[in-house]
Structures are given as structure tokens and as C-alpha cells.
Amino acid sequence: MARELHRLSTVFVRQAPAGKYADGGGLWLHKRDGSAGQWVLRITVHGRMRYMGLGAIADVPLREARDEANKWRTVVRGGSDPIKERERQRREKERNLHLLADVAKDAFESRKAELRGDGKAGRWFSPLELHVLPKLGKVPVADINQIDIRDTLAPLWHEKAATAEKAIGRLGVVLKHAAALGLNVDLQAVDKARALLGRSRHKAENIPALSWPDVPAFYKSLSDGSVTHLALRLLILTGVRSRPLRFIHADQIDSDVWTIPAELMKGREGDTSEFRVPLSGEALAVIEEARRHARDGFLFPSMRKGVISDMTLSRYMERQKMEARPHGFRSSLRVWLAETTGAPHEIAETILGHVVGGKVERAYRRTDFLEQRRMLMERWADFVTGKSGKVVQLAEARG
Structure with missing residues (x-):
């Protein structure tokens, strides 16, 4: 069985002339000329023949192509369409690239020039780092709403009002930065969260001073x-x-x-x-x-x-x-x-x-x-x- 699946060799992939060559199990090498070529997986999904590109031979070596083919054959055996599944995973990956923590760091980098000492003291970022990102950092920024913000800052809102105010203000900047990046975010989430949080009961106390x-x-x-x-x-x-x-x-x-x-x-x-x-x-x-x-x-x-x-x-x-x-x-x-x-x-x-x-x-x-x-x-x-x-x-x- 291993021999039927692994018909090609690395040397053959490199030296083969233009043509189509089967590695077994539906994995094919399509050579356009002596150097360029592409891996294609031929599979049957719900009674219909599908062709799934697995990358160019310059980028995907033979062993990796076989591993990919085996992964997607497993998806077929599970009753799913591997092409649709790969697209779903791609969208999920792109979505996860825009987690709040990542966007917040990018926003901070963009603002450094406006901050004292390029923000090295950390005062701009610390309200986010200490009070927002531990709870919301791994949430896609597009999914963040006023409820998330309210629940995150509620413990601070009436006890440490100044800190909470800084945190929610910085979060507003991050959401605007996300919108500028083209992400679908709710720019009113911060204002709506303020409405949900209500007026802070905290009363600022002056630091005792000597007359x-x-x-x-x-x-x-x-x-x-x-x-x-x-x-x-x-x-x-x-x-x-x-x-x-x-x-x-x-x-x-x-x-x-x-x-x-x-x-x-x-x-x-x-x-x-x-x-x-x-x-x-x-x-x-x-x-x-x-x-x-x-x-x-x-x-x-x-x-x-x-x-x-x-x-x-x-x-x-x-x-x-x-x-x-x-x-x-x-x-x-x-x-x-x-x-x-x-x-x-x-x-x-x-x-x-x-x-x-x-x-x-x-x-x-x-x-x-x-x-x-x-x-x-x-x-x-x-x-x-x-x-x-x-x-x-x-x-x-x-x-």
C-alpha cells in the first residue's frame, strides 16, 4: 500500500519533464515544464470529482504534499468537502489575526511618536494591558460589544474611576484603529458601554497636603x-x-x-x-x-x-x-x-x-x-x- 501511495521520488519531481504524474491516492504532480509544477489532489466528494490545489513544487516539497493530501483525504472520509473546509479554516485564521491584543499593540505602535519617550514608560498601554487584555485580549476585535466592555470594566468603574476611564478611553482608540485597518467593528461600543456602566460613584480624594x-x-x-x-x-x-x-x-x-x-x-x-x-x-x-x-x-x-x-x-x-x-x-x-x-x-x-x-x-x-x-x-x-x-x-x- 505504501508503494502504491508513494510512486514518485524527490529526484523525479525535480527532473521530470512536462506532464501529469500520479503519486497515488489521488495526489498528482502537474509539471508545466522542466522546473515549474504544482501539486493537485483529486478527490470524490458527495459523488462529484473535485480538484484541490496543494501548492507549487517550489514551495511545497514532496513529503509535505503527501502530508497535506493525507490530511484532506481524512476530511473526505469524515463526509466533508475539503475545499470548503480549507476556506473555512482560512477565514478563521484571518479572523484570529485580528484579536484585540494584536490590534491594541498595533495601535500603540502607531501612536508611539505622539507619546513621551516613544511610550517607553508604558503609561499609555498599561491600562489596557492590566485591565482589558487579560479578559478580552483573545477575542476578535470585530466581536467585541458594549456588554463585553461593561463586564470587563465594571469592577473598576466605581472603585478606581480614573483607571477605568483611562482603560475605556484607550479601548476607544484601539477600536478606531481597527476600523482604520478595515475591520468591521462597532465604533459606538465604548459609548454604549459608558451608558451601561452609568455614573461612577467614586469620589476623588485629594492627596493630603501641608498648609x-x-x-x-x-x-x-x-x-x-x-x-x-x-x-x-x-x-x-x-x-x-x-x-x-x-x-x-x-x-x-x-x-x-x-x-x-x-x-x-x-x-x-x-x-x-x-x-x-x-x-x-x-x-x-x-x-x-x-x-x-x-x-x-x-x-x-x-x-x-x-x-x-x-x-x-x-x-x-x-x-x-x-x-x-x-x-x-x-x-x-x-x-x-x-x-x-x-x-x-x-x-x-x-x-x-x-x-x-x-x-x-x-x-x-x-x-x-x-x-x-x-x-x-x-x-x-x-x-x-x-x-x-x-x-x-x-x-x-x-x-
């Missing part, structure tokens, strides 16, 4: 020269977030300006640029003292490896029986600016690293108010260190 008149006393208590004390001092003096503060590197400091890489910034949607922080004399003194702790250029290293964690600063304040947290010093600074300096809104917001105005407005403004901010941050340092409580009045900023 600005109380900041000097706390600053004065940070006097032992440790990494934790110095980090908190610089955090207060600059008004930056914890992440860029913890990852401050000696190479980021040039004279009295600290340039924070774009990937370390947060909350600057639409702005992928670096952020310059003017350093007061007091901030420079803190940095100089921190250099003796530096490891691999990082000014605030942890005890073992890497840099200090966000919890290091928070737990220090907890041990001091304080309700306020490190992030709250940004609020202390912002209120101080509003109540004692009369600083224009755009300058005060820029001090905190916030993006002010739309893309067009920023394109024409072309300034980060560095000199105005330098004056205000020097005055803040004087206030924090108890040197001066003088009120500063700035003129309205002009683009």
Missing part, C-alpha cells in the same frame, strides 16, 4: 543630610513629582537648570518635550550635598540597588505622624503662588509641569517662562528656609 505656612518648619526638620531628608528638601524646593525627583541624575543638571527627560514627566498630554526646572540657590546647595550619596550618577540611590522608592518618602512622613504626603507639597507650592505672589495662571501651572493651552497656542507662545519661574522659585526657597516672607507681584505673562 504652605507650615512648610518652613517641616523643611527645617529635614536636617540630618540623609538621602531621604535631602530628597524631600529638593522635592519641596522644586515642586516636581516624586518620579523625576527620585530619578534625578547628575547629567540632567547644567549650571542652575535641571532638565527632566520627557519619559519621566507625567500629566503633560500632548507635550512630548523635556521639562526645564530652574534651581534656586538653596536647591543647588541640596544637590551639592546629595552628590556625596550618588551612585552611578543618581543622586538619591536606594540602600541596595536602583533609586529610592516613592514609599520611602511617604513612610518617612507617616513615621512623623503626618497626614500630608510628599505629592501634597505641589499643592502647598501652588496655593502659596496663588495667595502670595499673584503669579499669572500660565506661569504658576508651568512651575508644576502642567501643559497650558492647546497645541496652537503653545506653538505660538514658544516659551517655558524659565526666567519668570526662576524668580518665583528663588522667592519660594527664601520663604521655605525662613529667609523672607516678601510677597512678589508679577506682571501678566505675554506670549
